[in-house]
Amino acid sequence: MSSKSTLKLCLLASTLVLGSAAVTSSAAAATTPGRTEFEILMNGKPVGKHIVTVSKSAxxxxxRIAIDMAGKIGPIGFSYRHRCEEAWRGDQLTSLNCSDQENRSNKSVAANLRGANIVVDGTGFKGNAPATILPSSWWRFSTINQSRLLDSRDGKLSRVNVNRVGEEVLQIGGANVRASHYRVRGAVNTDLWYDATGRWVRTAFKIAGQSFDYRKVTSVASSPRE
Incomplete structure (x- = not known):
């Protein structure tokens, strides 16, 4: 697999890394704790997991975010490990600490709120970002309202364009779930689905001719939302 394909795979994995089912900013007034787990499928076969756990203290x-993937694209093997911790006060990101292992390449980012800025110290970017920027972790529905994201792998400031595709019915845990489908293009190219309450329920993307899909393992009701 080319270095370009590997880079795209890991960016999307870390993210892995907007009708009636559409969510507005008032749909979730306060963060609801919970845990969501996705099985990551490549061409229909399991290659890893993506877990997000949200808790509150005062x-x-x-x-806490954990992503693990391993598999092959053709004869070339790949492995990916991502660990990230975010801290929020209300809708404000106050700190971020992430580490990223892509085959033999390591990346990281630490970010902290200081005044009107998020101070970023990453392998891909060091400097100030606006305090309003959000990380590319996707669990918060408001992420799809952004035109620029803080890359959770290395701290780069990534420009994106998000369009709502429409409303769909997904099969999750044997139940029909109405969800809004959004297409993200730019520094990140992926498709995302959120239910009517703003919970993240699916991701899909293609890399090097391979189709990747997130199959939700945990129930929608147990999932966190902002």
Whole structure:
């Protein structure tokens, strides 16, 4: 697999890394703790997992993200490991600490709120970002309202364009779930689905001719939302 394909795979994996089912900013007034787990499929076969756990302590929301993937594209093997911790006060990101292992390449980012800026110290970018920027972790529905994201792998500031495709019915855990489908293009190219309450329920993308899909393992009701 080319270095370009590997880079795209890991960017999307870390993200892995907007009608009636459409969500508005008022749909979720406060963060709801919970845990969501996706099985990552490549061409229909399991290659990994993506887990997001959200908890609250006083006025701070803590988020832990773990992604593990391993498989082959043709004769070339790949492995990917991502760990990230986010801290939020209300809708404000206060800190971010992530590490990323892509085959033999390591990346990381630490970011902290200081005044009107998020100070970023990453392998891909060091400097200030606006305090309003959101990380590319996708669990927060408001992420799809952004035109620029903080890359959770290395701290780069990534420009994206998001369009709502429409409403669909997904089969999750044997139940029909109405969800809004969004297409993200730019520095990140992926498709995302959120249910009527803003919970993240699916991701799909293609890399090097391979189709990747997130199959939700945990129930929708147990999933976190902002």
């Amino acid at each position: 006025d701070i929301t803590n988020v």
